Amino acid sequence: MSLEKKYPKEVKQLLAKYPPEHKRSAVMPLLYLAQREEGYITREAMQDIARILEITETEVASIVGFYTLYHDKKEGKYRMQVCTDLPCALRGADEFLDNLCANLGIKVGETTEDGLVTLESVMCLAACDRAPMFQTQGPRRHQVSRVHDRGPHHGIGRGVEEE
Amino acid sequence: MTHILLRHRDIPDINTLNVYKKNGGFAAFKKAVTKMKPAEVTEVVKNSGLRGRGGAGFPTGMKWAFIDKNNWPHYVVANADESEPGTFKDREIMEGNPFQFLEGVAIASYAIGANAAYVYLRGEFWELAAFLDEKIAEMEEAGYLGEDLFGTDYSLKIYTHLGAGAYICGEETALLESLEGKRGQPRVRPPFPPSYGLYGKPTIVNNVETLTNVPLILANGADWYKSMGTVDSAGxxxxxxxxxxxxxxxxxxxxxxxxxxxxxxxxxxxxxxxxxxxxxxxxxxxxxxxxxxxxxxxxxxxxxxxxxxxxxxxxxxxxxxDTVSMDWVVNKTIHFFKHESCGKCTTCREGNYWMRNLTERIHSGKGTGADVDLLLNVAKQMQGKCLCALGEFSTMAVVTGIERFPQDFKQAVRSNS
The missing domain is CATH 3.10.20.600 (Ubiquitin-like (UB roll))
Structure with a gap:
């Protein structure tokens, strides 16, 4: 189903934020809308967005490729994003990530066998006072990210499922 | 000390409209719109000595005065792309004291004659963007945003816009490109945003903290603000x-x-x-x-x-x-900049690639003294040749790390030298 059919109200609201002659500005919010349910953006969704904004599919794909928060393939239902930048690393982020890998049985960038969790090492998340910190993103409430300080080293799968 | 920006630490629930109003909220914006000319507002901010809090420290009032008055419409863009490793102030301001920030956006908009303002938030702040959307809706409901404000013919709308994970979008021209629906890559400057900004129109881009200062400066006066801080840096x-x-x-x-x-x-x-x-x-x-x-x-x-x-x-x-070795620090910062380089200019794209290979080799104990010399050489070659500050910044820790902590690097390559 096309994006406009699926989310008619949202598409209209997003386009209204920008001058009509500059509707290309809506490409980023429309991409978020497109990956709301499945956590990634399909080829069809890119074609939809290109049509709505009157730009080429290649231009839409170049946005997907440039920004790290857009994904073009299916991964885990939840993304665990662990910051390993300097301020977090000074407070044990690398060890924290190692523990997490061991507990989940996966490497950074991989997804657990049950398809529940993809583990990512990410850049600074602007919460260095709570270092080492990570956040999780889930599909149901895609506008929501949870910031965790010093998260649990075990039982992580259960934790996100409750979330 | 009573806070001026982090007022939520003194005043519980200041992130609700009523409590903010009870504590003087929106009085400055109302005063500006009903009693002051836009140029007068800019003059107060100029006299306060307020400088940009995003990093560059450029005088805020002077930036506002640069706006091209022969080209319309004008835009205000709040830079909420807070992504510098070690920076987490704008998040707290927007979570704790959102109305003061939004009132700052509104006053800046009036001062430069903008009827639309965008708050560009980094993609990881989605929860915060939804929160600000609620606050903006409350302001519209209460008559602080919308058409014909305070019985004048001034109108203003504020919109949030989410980025999607790109540090470079904190650079103001990259941010504007991103807001226009393009890849976030810096523009060649000049022209600067006050003459050529969003959609090619005159635009003021200010950091969240900078704007959050503005309501109280207008309420209490430039001299009040200047009485704090130092001669060089007021407030x-x-x-x-x-x-x-x-x-x-x-x-x-x-x-x-x-x-x-x-x-x-x-x-x-x-x-x-x-x-x-x-x-x-x-x-x-x-x-x-x-x-x-x-x-x-x-x-x-x-x-x-x-x-x-x-x-x-x-x-x-x-x-x-004293337990931290600078070869480790530099390896960390270069991993960050290598990842965040936008790829537009060769200097930064290639320079960070080479620096990353070198810092990785040195830190892993496989490097030699010649690698350290080469790393310093690459960093110095990059300086002054990058399209934007990101490339310049990537060299800072490298050059000062090697020059000011030579022992750490000697130690890191000792087994191969």
Whole structure:
């Protein structure tokens, strides 16, 4: 189903934020809308967005490729994003990530066998006072990210499922 | 001390419209719109000595005065792309004291004659963007945003816009490209945004903290604001303290507070009582300052920090103790910049690729003395040749790390030299 059919109200609201002659500005919010349910953006969704904004599919794909928060393939239902930048690393982020890998049985960038969790090492998340910190993103409430300080080293799968 | 920016720490529930109003909220915006000419508002901000809090420290009122009055419409864009490793102040402002920030956006918009303003938030702040959307809706409901404000013919709308994980979008022209629906890559400047900004129209881009200062400056006057801080740097600043301190956090303090006060009084000193080895006063973009008593007693303002061979930037003070080796630090910062380089200019794209290979080799113990020399050479070759500040910033820790902490690098390559 096309994006406009699926989310008619949202598409209209997003386009209204920008001058009509500059509707290309809506490409980023429309991409978020497109990956709301499945956590990634399909080829069809890119074609939809290109049509709505009157730009080429290649231009839409170049946005997907440039920004790290857009994904073009299916991964885990939840993304665990662990910051390993300097301020977090000074407070044990690398060890924290190692523990997490061991507990989940996966490497950074991989997804657990049950398809529940993809583990990512990410850049600074602007919460260095709570270092080492990570956040999780889930599909149901895609506008929501949870910031965790010093998260649990075990039982992580259960934790996100409750979330 | 009573806070000027982090007022939620003194006033519970100031993030609700009623409590904000009860504490003088929106009076400054109303005064501006009903009693002042736009140029008068700019003049007050200019006289207050307020400088941009995003890192560059450019005088805010002067920037507003640069707006091209022969080309319309005008836009205000709030830079909420807070992504510098070590910086976490704008998040707290927007979570805790959102209306004061939004009132600052509104006053800036009136001052430059903008009828639309965008708040560009980094993609990881989605929860915060939804929260701000609610606050903006409440302001519209209460008549602080919308058509014909306060019975005048001035109208204003504020919109949020989410980025999607790109540090480069904190650079103002990259941010504008991103807001236009393109890849976030910096433009060649000049022209600067006050003459050629969003959609090619005159635009003022200001940091969240900068704008949050504005309502109280207008309410209490330029002299009140200037009475705090130093001659060089007026007013208060939020210092984001992180790293090996006992109590990391945001501390709102007057400019001129010393590093010693920040680290030992507010940050409660270093973990395990160890000595400070180095400070990065401007996050990962910072030069590394080798610390001695003179450094610790240096007042933190833009001019004084420059005498230490560094910039205060966004005042994201990362503290490194004596257990930290600078080859490790530089490897961390270069991994960050390699990842975040937008790829537009060759210098930064290729330079960071080479620097990453070298720092990785040196840090893993496989490097030689020649690798350290080459790393320094690459970094120096890059300086002055990048399209934007990101490329320049990537070299700061490398050059100062090798020059100010040669022992650390000698130690890292000892087995191969």
């Amino acid at each position: 208060v600043k939020i210092f984001s303290l992180s790293g090996r301190v006992r109590k990391p956090g945001n501390y709102e303090l007057p400019f001129g507070t010393t590093f010693r006060q920040l680290i030992y009084e507010y940050g409660m000193g270093i973990q395990e009582g160890r000595p400070v080895k180095a400070i990065m006063p401007a996050g990962a973009s910072s030069s590394l300052i080798a610390v001695d008593d003179k450094v610790l007693d240096t007042p933190m303002d833009y001019a004084a920090v420059r005498t230490l061979g560094a910039d205060l930037g966004s005042a994201s003070v990362i503290v490194l103790d």
